[in-house]
Amino acid sequence: METMMILIIGVLVVVATYLLLSKNIIRIILGTALLSHAVHLLILTIGEVKKGDVPLLKETPGPYTDALPQALILTAIVISFGVTSFILVLAYRAYAQNKTDDMEEMRGDEHE
Amino acid sequence: MNNLIVLPLILPIFIAVILIFFRQQIRIQRILTFSTLLLLIIVNIYLLIQVKVNGIQVLQFGGWEAPFGISFVADAFAMLLVLTTSIVAFLCMIYAFSSLGETFEKMFVYPLVLLMIGGINGSFLTGDLFNLFVCFEVMLLASYVLITLGGGKERLRESIKYVVINVLASWFFLVGLAMIYGTLGTLNMAHLAQRVAEVNQGPLLTTIALLFLVVFALKAGLLLFFWLPGSYRVPTTPIAAMFGALLTKVGIYAIFRMFTLIFPLETNITHTLIGVMAIATIIFGCFGVMGFKDLRQIVAYNVIISVGFVLLGLYANTTESLEGAVFYLMHDMLIKALLFLMIGTIIYITGRTSFDEIKGLIHQFPLFGWLFFIMMLSLAGIPPLSGFIGKLLIGQGLIDKGAYIAIGIGFLSSVIVLYSLLRIFLKSIFGEATYNQKFKTKIPKMMLVPMVTFGLLTLVLGVGAEIMMPYVEDAARVLTNPEIYINAVLNP
Numbered sequence: 306m307e308t309m310m311i312l313i314i315g316v317l318v319v320v321a322t323y324l325l326l327s328k329n330i331i332r333i334i335l336g337t338a339l340l341s342h343a344v345h346l347l348i349l350t351i352g353e354v355k356k357g358d359v360p361l362l363k364e365t366p367g368p369y370t371d372a373l374p375q376a377l378i379l380t381a382i383v384i385s386f387g388v389t390s391f392i393l394v395l396a397y398r399a400y401a402q403n404k405t406d407d408m409e410e411m412r413g414d415e416h417e
Numbered sequence: 418m419n420n421l422i423v424l425p426l427i428l429p430i431f432i433a434v435i436l437i438f439f440r441q442q443i444r445i446q447r448i449l450t451f452s453t454l455l456l457l458i459i460v461n462i463y464l465l466i467q468v469k470v471n472g473i474q475v476l477q478f479g480g481w482e483a484p485f486g487i488s489f490v491a492d493a494f495a496m497l498l499v500l501t502t503s504i505v506a507f508l509c510m511i512y513a514f515s516s517l518g519e520t521f522e523k524m525f526v527y528p529l530v531l532l533m534i535g536g537i538n539g540s541f542l543t544g545d546l547f548n549l550f551v552c553f554e555v556m557l558l559a560s561y562v563l564i565t566l567g568g569g570k571e572r573l574r575e576s577i578k579y580v581v582i583n584v585l586a587s588w589f590f591l592v593g594l595a596m597i598y599g600t601l602g603t604l605n606m607a608h609l610a611q612r613v614a615e616v617n618q619g620p621l622l623t624t625i626a627l628l629f630l631v632v633f634a635l636k637a638g639l640l641l642f643f644w645l646p647g648s649y650r651v652p653t654t655p656i657a658a659m660f661g662a663l664l665t666k667v668g669i670y671a672i673f674r675m676f677t678l679i680f681p682l683e684t685n686i687t688h689t690l691i692g693v694m695a696i697a698t699i700i701f702g703c704f705g706v707m708g709f710k711d712l713r714q715i716v717a718y719n720v721i722i723s724v725g726f727v728l729l730g731l732y733a734n735t736t737e738s739l740e741g742a743v744f745y746l747m748h749d750m751l752i753k754a755l756l757f758l759m760i761g762t763i764i765y766i767t768g769r770t771s772f773d774e775i776k777g778l779i780h781q782f783p784l785f786g787w788l789f790f791i792m793m794l795s796l797a798g799i800p801p802l803s804g805f806i807g808k809l810l811i812g813q814g815l816i817d818k819g820a821y822i823a824i825g826i827g828f829l830s831s832v833i834v835l836y837s838l839l840r841i842f843l844k845s846i847f848g849e850a851t852y853n854q855k856f857k858t859k860i861p862k863m864m865l866v867p868m869v870t871f872g873l874l875t876l877v878l879g880v881g882a883e884i885m886m887p888y889v890e891d892a893a894r895v896l897t898n899p900e901i902y903i904n905a906v907l908n909p
Contacts, residue, residue, distance in 0.1 A: 333581060337581065341591075348591065348595040351595045351596070351598060352599075373598075373604075374595075377547055380551060381591055388558065388561075388580075391558070391580070392561075392580050392581070402569070402570050402573050403573065413574055
């Protein structure tokens with residue numbers, strides 16, 4: 306199971322890196338979203354997938370799964386959701402003002 | 418247990434939420450922001466004195482004991498920075514009241530600033546690595562919105578880069594967190610430090626340490642600063658001042674915590690790398706301040722130089738140099754805020770951003786002109802002012818370590834900083850006055866008051882260093898002896 310997860314994480318990171326390096330802003334944003342999925346899976350994998358029971362003391366016989374990684378992922382998902390929605394709006398505004406979604410044209414060389 | 422420690426985090430966030438409901442009532446917003454930040458300063462002074470008298474103050478949230486719950490830890494280092502943050506924010510907001518204008522004020526600028534302050538304070542105080550990530554995100558999300566406020570082509574364009582690079586840095590942060598939790602099975606900073614010491618920081622842990630170095634270097638602008646000049650150029654003056662004064666400092670603080678508390682063992686690898694990165698940062702920063710004519714660009718590169726200089730203190734890693742670094746951080750927060758405010762004011766008066774189009778401001782604004790002079794000397798580290806003591810102590814530490822190249826480059830950078838501002842001073846402040854109808858003839862009083870206060874503070878911090886020194890020594894004592902921190906958290 307862990308090997309499987311690591312392969313998926315690897316593929317996600319590869320695809321996300323490719324998207325991040327492209328010029329189109331929407332692709333970059335999709336890249337950041339994919340990256341965050343990859344790291345959430347990584348945290349899940351590091352907490353060891355399906356090691357034991359639900360951590361309800363006395364209700365279920367042990368051994369228990371570590372619940373902390375899942376709590377961490379939950380927090381991280383909320384944050385990445387918020388950031389992604391913000392950056393989408395920002396990208397739209399920047400597109401409306403600059404009349405382009407090409408990062409090459411958004412370089413802004415006038416100060417360099 | 419000291420419940421007051423949570424106030425620097427909870428107070429600004431709580432008031433920010435309330436302010437969101439008063440969007441149209443600017444007066445209420447101003448009064449509440451003003452009084453919150455004033456209250457924060459008072460609380461922080463009280464907490465700082467408590468830390469000095471009673472040792473490190475710890476708060477375990479919900480009564481969950483240290484490695485299991487989230488703890489807030491107030492040591493002298495954190496408290497000094499939290500106090501300086503609240504002072505800088507307070508003065509910048511006074512400047513903002515007269516300079517922002519209604520469109521900004523109705524676009525939630527005060528709640529956002531308070532949220533950012535809450536995030537910054539949380540990052541300084543937290544004793545849990547994941548909580549540090551969350552506080553970073555609170556601070557960053559507020560800063561994303563603040564940097565875009567006002568719109569406009571250039572601002573939106575630069576904001577995208579700022580947001581994307583920070584999202585990427587946060588991603589590395591999460592990867593580092595996953596790795597460290599996988600290897601050590603804890604996220605409490607004191608507990609991590611204990612476990613790293615037990616297993617003797619092997620190659621794997623050193624790699625993780627370097628991953629964290631990349632993360633915080635991106636946030637602090639240590640070598641990986643390519644995003645910084647563009648982003649710090651675009652926000653309006655009081656917001657840019659807070660960015661320049663506070664945001665990079667959080668990254669620097671995190672580097673200091675990480676490499677004095679959790680990963681202090683492999684100094685050959687980590688601290689040497691930090692030293693090399695710091696020297697490179699200083700050199701590139703020097704090229705930047707000399708190479709540009711755009712005032713805002715010069716200021717942004719000044720931030721970069723000081724980041725490099727502070728981290729030389731960690732490179733030397735002696736008690737003196739760490740004292741110097743703590744002192745220099747405080748000085749730098751004050752003086753960078755002043756620098757940003759003054760440059761912003763010059764642009765406000767003249768409407769120009771290139772310094773060779775501006776001449777002879779001192780004839781019309783004598784107080785402003787001489788204040789610029791004081792600020793310049795303090796930034797360069799001339800004795801009675803606050804920059805001197807920090808530089809001296811870091812220099813002493815570097816001599817003890819025998820790092821003569823670092824000390825040479827470090828002090829040469831002071832000369833270059835002086836040169837970069839002297840250019841502006843001689844041309845734009847001194848020099849023949851030219852009559853230009855487009856220039857404004859008055860600086861509003863409420864803009865001058867915070868700037869003069871900053872000027873006085875740098876003088877007080879320099880002349881009255883004796884008053885602050887016990888606190889700074891206390892901070893450096895904890896940084897050099899991590900077991901004090903660990904014991905305070907784990908064995909209360």
